[in-house]
Amino acid sequence: MKFELAAPILVLASALPLASAWGSLGHETVAYIATNFVSTATKTYFQTILGDTSTDYLASVATWADTYRYTTAGTYSAPFHFIDALDSPPSSCGVEYDRDCGSSGCVVSAINNYTARVQKTSLSSAERIIAAKMIVHFVGDIHQPLHDENLDVGGNDIDVTYAGTSTNLHHIWDTNMPEQLVGGYALSDAKTWATNLTTGIKTGTYESIASSWLTGIDLSDPVTSAMTWASDANAYVCTTVIPSGVSAVESVDLSGAYYNKAIPVIELQIAKAGYRLAAWLNLIATGSTGL
Ligand SMILES: *[C@@H]1O[C@H](CO)[C@@H](O)[C@H](O)[C@H]1NC(C)=O
Ligand SMILES: *[C@@H]1O[C@H](CO)[C@@H](O)[C@H](O)[C@H]1NC(C)=O
Numbered sequence: 542m543k544f545e546l547a548a549p550i551l552v553l554a555s556a557l558p559l560a561s562a563w564g565s566l567g568h569e570t571v572a573y574i575a576t577n578f579v580s581t582a583t584k585t586y587f588q589t590i591l592g593d594t595s596t597d598y599l600a601s602v603a604t605w606a607d608t609y610r611y612t613t614a615g616t617y618s619a620p621f622h623f624i625d626a627l628d629s630p631p632s633s634c635g636v637e638y639d640r641d642c643g644s645s646g647c648v649v650s651a652i653n654n655y656t657a658r659v660q661k662t663s664l665s666s667a668e669r670i671i672a673a674k675m676i677v678h679f680v681g682d683i684h685q686p687l688h689d690e691n692l693d694v695g696g697n698d699i700d701v702t703y704a705g706t707s708t709n710l711h712h713i714w715d716t717n718m719p720e721q722l723v724g725g726y727a728l729s730d731a732k733t734w735a736t737n738l739t740t741g742i743k744t745g746t747y748e749s750i751a752s753s754w755l756t757g758i759d760l761s762d763p764v765t766s767a768m769t770w771a772s773d774a775n776a777y778v779c780t781t782v783i784p785s786g787v788s789a790v791e792s793v794d795l796s797g798a799y800y801n802k803a804i805p806v807i808e809l810q811i812a813k814a815g816y817r818l819a820a821w822l823n824l825i826a827t828g829s830t831g832l
């Protein structure tokens with residue numbers, strides 16, 4: 542699946558950030574949530590690798606991979622942003638590593654690769670910086686249900702309307718619906734949303750379930766760990782993204798009733814991604830999830 546710019550430049554320039562995959566708001570929110578949960582040792586480990594001692598050390602690199610994929614040097618990384626599950630939504634969802642992770646790689650193999658590389662002190666610091674940036678980004682991507690789906694290029698080819706604007710189903714999950722909830726896409730909006738979801742994890746809606754999000758997490762088996770996250774997200778394709786099939790969303794304006802059903806899942810997936818990213822970074826830096 543590749544992201545396609547469906548809207549003309551004029552529309553993009555006025556309204557939308559030029560980034561795919563959760564959009565910048567989603568990725569930066571995931572990074573800020575992780576920042577709120579990593580241990581002091583983990584913070585130092587990644588601030589050192591990234592050469593940034595600010596509080597934005599994760600958020601400010603969270604969308605780098607979406608820029609890199611469109612450069613000549615980074616073309617090879619385009620398949621790393623998703624896994625094309627060859628399932629049959631809405632009647633049957635499911636991801637299988639051997640069937641769905643293509644020969645050019647996928648988000649699961651990428652998390653595996655960059656988790657190994659960030660720990661490899663024999664690599665150049667430039668390579669370890671890339672590895673750290675990739676991990677922060679891909680743990681976000683894998684939580685977007687349409688990044689774990691082959692159908693219609695992960696929904697990029699499903700035309701929909703959103704608040705009167707023509708777009709596609711993939712794009713509204715990445716960008717339009719999160720931005721409608723939060724009311725913007727600046728770094729400060731991401732920080733505010735992350736604070737809200739962090740409270741939800743610590744003392745709110747997610748408090749009783751957050752520990753279950755770490756079931757199956759194992760640094761010695763990144764493929765199995767990431768497949769747990771991919772399967773979890775992919776299941777929402779059947780239940781929430783297209784529960785009544787493609788025809789029920791095609792050319793429909795999804796900013797009303799559809800948004801109301803989707804938004805709790807988006808909030809949940811962003812919260813999970815941030816919490817799991819913190820646990821993963823803690824495992825890399827300290828050997829324990831710390832959560
Ligand atoms: C691992 O990452 C390196 C550096 O980005 C890349 O050249 C290589 O193709 C990747 N390997 C796999 C199997 O993804
Ligand atoms: C957090 O988000 C929930 C739902 O998304 C909302 O009801 C609540 O008002 C928000 N809280 C804060 C402090 O922003």
Ligand SMILES: [Zn+2]
Nearest residue numbers: 562607622682
């Ligand atoms: Zn991406």
